[in-house]
Amino acid sequence: MPLPIDTVRLHETPEGVDLALRVAGPAPRAIAYLLDVVVRLALLLVVLPLAAFSGFGTGLILLALFGLEWLYPVVFEVRSGATPGKRIMGLMVVHDDGTPVRVASSLIRNLLRTVDFLPILYGVGLVSMLVDRDFRRLGDLAAGTLVVYADAPPAKPTISRVAPQPPPAGLPFEAQQAILAFAERGHAVSDARRIELAEILAGGVGRQGEAAVAQVNAWAAWLARGAPDGRG
Amino acid sequence: MRLDAIGARLRPRRPWEGVDLGFALGREWFVSLWILWWITALPVALLLAVLTGGRPDLWLVAVWWCKPLFEAPLQFWAGRALLGERPEPAERVGIIRGALTRHILPLLLWRRLGLRRSFLLPVTLLEGLSGASARRRRAVLSDGIGAPTWLTLICYHFEAILWGGVLLGLVFLVPEELPRLDLTAAVTQSDSPVYWISAVVYLLAFSVIAPFYVCAGFSLYLTRRTELEAWDLELAFRRARDEQDAATRGATSLTVAGLLAVGLVLSLPSPSAEAFAPRDPPLAAVLDTVLDRGEAQVLIREILADEDFGSTQEVTLWLPVERDPAEPIDGWTWPSDFGALAVRLAEILKWSLLALAFAGLVWLTLKVIQGVARNRPRWPRSRPGSRDQGDGPPVLLEGLGAEPFPDDIPASVRRLIDKDEHRAALALLYRASLVELARQGVAIPRGATEGDCLALAALTLAAPRVGVMARLTQTWSRVAYAHRQPPGAELMALLDDWCRARDLPTGPTGPTGPTGPTGPT
Numbered sequence: 001m002p003l004p005i006d007t008v009r010l011h012e013t014p015e016g017v018d019l020a021l022r023v024a025g026p027a028p029r030a031i032a033y034l035l036d037v038v039v040r041l042a043l044l045l046v047v048l049p050l051a052a053f054s055g056f057g058t059g060l061i062l063l064a065l066f067g068l069e070w071l072y073p074v075v076f077e078v079r080s081g082a083t084p085g086k087r088i089m090g091l092m093v094v095h096d097d098g099t100p101v102r103v104a105s106s107l108i109r110n111l112l113r114t115v116d117f118l119p120i121l122y123g124v125g126l127v128s129m130l131v132d133r134d135f136r137r138l139g140d141l142a143a144g145t146l147v148v149y150a151d152a153p154p155a156k157p158t159i160s161r162v163a164p165q166p167p168p169a170g171l172p173f174e175a176q177q178a179i180l181a182f183a184e185r186g187h188a189v190s191d192a193r194r195i196e197l198a199e200i201l202a203g204g205v206g207r208q209g210e211a212a213v214a215q216v217n218a219w220a221a222w223l224a225r226g227a228p229d230g231r232g
Numbered sequence: 233m234r235l236d237a238i239g240a241r242l243r244p245r246r247p248w249e250g251v252d253l254g255f256a257l258g259r260e261w262f263v264s265l266w267i268l269w270w271i272t273a274l275p276v277a278l279l280l281a282v283l284t285g286g287r288p289d290l291w292l293v294a295v296w297w298c299k300p301l302f303e304a305p306l307q308f309w310a311g312r313a314l315l316g317e318r319p320e321p322a323e324r325v326g327i328i329r330g331a332l333t334r335h336i337l338p339l340l341l342w343r344r345l346g347l348r349r350s351f352l353l354p355v356t357l358l359e360g361l362s363g364a365s366a367r368r369r370r371a372v373l374s375d376g377i378g379a380p381t382w383l384t385l386i387c388y389h390f391e392a393i394l395w396g397g398v399l400l401g402l403v404f405l406v407p408e409e410l411p412r413l414d415l416t417a418a419v420t421q422s423d424s425p426v427y428w429i430s431a432v433v434y435l436l437a438f439s440v441i442a443p444f445y446v447c448a449g450f451s452l453y454l455t456r457r458t459e460l461e462a463w464d465l466e467l468a469f470r471r472a473r474d475e476q477d478a479a480t481r482g483a484t485s486l487t488v489a490g491l492l493a494v495g496l497v498l499s500l501p502s503p504s505a506e507a508f509a510p511r512d513p514p515l516a517a518v519l520d521t522v523l524d525r526g527e528a529q530v531l532i533r534e535i536l537a538d539e540d541f542g543s544t545q546e547v548t549l550w551l552p553v554e555r556d557p558a559e560p561i562d563g564w565t566w567p568s569d570f571g572a573l574a575v576r577l578a579e580i581l582k583w584s585l586l587a588l589a590f591a592g593l594v595w596l597t598l599k600v601i602q603g604v605a606r607n608r609p610r611w612p613r614s615r616p617g618s619r620d621q622g623d624g625p626p627v628l629l630e631g632l633g634a635e636p637f638p639d640d641i642p643a644s645v646r647r648l649i650d651k652d653e654h655r656a657a658l659a660l661l662y663r664a665s666l667v668e669l670a671r672q673g674v675a676i677p678r679g680a681t682e683g684d685c686l687a688l689a690a691l692t693l694a695a696p697r698v699g700v701m702a703r704l705t706q707t708w709s710r711v712a713y714a715h716r717q718p719p720g721a722e723l724m725a726l727l728d729d730w731c732r733a734r735d736l737p738t739g740p741t742g743p744t745g746p747t748g749p750t751g752p753t
Contacts (some may be wrong), residue, residue, distance in 0.1 A: 005253070013657070
């Protein structure tokens, strides 16, 4: 059976740790670009009154246009990893090994927008993103960068306070994680579905219905906090 | 549904990540889906070309309207491929037949313009729901997410970008010598044959984007159901249960030691071996009957002695001897108090700069005060004789007139009057008066007029002198400004009065005074 398809790109560090980078595809990036266009237009509107100083003001506006076109993405990407549009969409630019993007790569990927923009509205970039398995446009390929989802700080786990019970021996790591996830996400699922899920696991020890849910929650409490007498 | 064989990783995702997974699926299956799309779309497109009477604009709209028809088989195919039953090419006709049920009809009629089309297609096709239950299902699924709508809008624009890109590419890349594409006609003039090119390119763009659109909608649907029904948990639980079942079945045939080892390796780490004792009945029964504590401890020790659980190694290596921090280091180094010295120097520099600035400030203030005082015309009105009021020095008066003063002023004046040089005589007399005034300590400022001098004189001189001064000033002004020569006798009288006021001999007034040759004629 082939590996399951996913949008996660694994990068193995020298220490043998797999960094999971969740690459972002053309759709959210298009929206982020649209938002950036809006932001840039707003910034341009701010400098537009400079046209009152005829020759000098026009020069300043042209400089602002240049900066907004070429330096706007670079400045934001180097400073905080994402332009305002990307930030709103929860995206950020990183090197393909997961390190923060530097000036050189950011300049390359943004200067090559001219190529990606061809022949109209990022036509080349779109095709490149559809073909590449990491959704990279040509600028990303040249600069060795990825657009990934920025990891939100993990929420504080909320395991309900029930009497812990040790789970069956020999549970693989994934199953333990799933038990914990069940305790945290169970309330988002309908009651019937929650019972159905719990019975898959707790049915083996003869628990049915709400008792199965309680059993799995007790296992989760044991995994999260250990045995009640501190032996876990 | 058998989730075990699912071809995509199930995990909680944000909606946009779900869309991205769909684009990844679409790329993975692109060729199959693309061929499938054309198998459905080509006959329909040809049929529509006939039905619309060869009008490319109508044809394009008609094909566009029928898009759900071409998307349904893709959805059906993707549904099976995702569950690990990737259909063979020979099954394509069957898939198309299976997908185009009567449930598709609403999608071609009143639901055609719905913006969540690809997201809700699985409800119709894979769940086979219709009517009120389908409506409820759709409402639950699309509650609170905007990504499906955006997905449709974005894919619409992607098609337009591809279409425009290919057309512009044709214009840009075809050499000028060859017949060129008339872009304006291709886009706007629906009756021109070139418009067909544009329409066919648009159809091509439909076909390229459709697999991505369908897969993205599908994986959004999967993401949503994973969120609502915790599919990933179901999958993990099933796997865990299957493994447990297998372990339980194999337990009796395994040796007890092996079982314990499995328990040790797979359980959570714990200081007490007792905590690992499995609590589920079958295992507990096995363990309780066969093993007592002592034997178990021996076994555990044996197993832990195995190489897999770590071993000790003796390593000899040389390490540099630690350097004594107090020992002086060879070679010249910066003096340790170099920093302090630099700070000291900077301090001195700072204070000297400050002092310099202060001195400059004082100098500037003085200059300003001087300048203000010089430019302010201020006359001593209530403080007679005060020196500090005007700084026009008496020295100035010494320069009045080119020639030096004669010793005997009255005699010189009288001589000048006799020589009929009345103006020179008056000038000499007036100058002498001013110098005298200055010598008496009256400061006459630069630029003072005759009137000013008279006013100053009135403050200091005795009354008879002031009277003479007033007459002298009046006469002088008349000569200097009005060019009216006074008669010689008048001048002589003035001179005599001037001398009398200073107790000087008045000279021979008798013969020269009234009978002067310069009398008025």
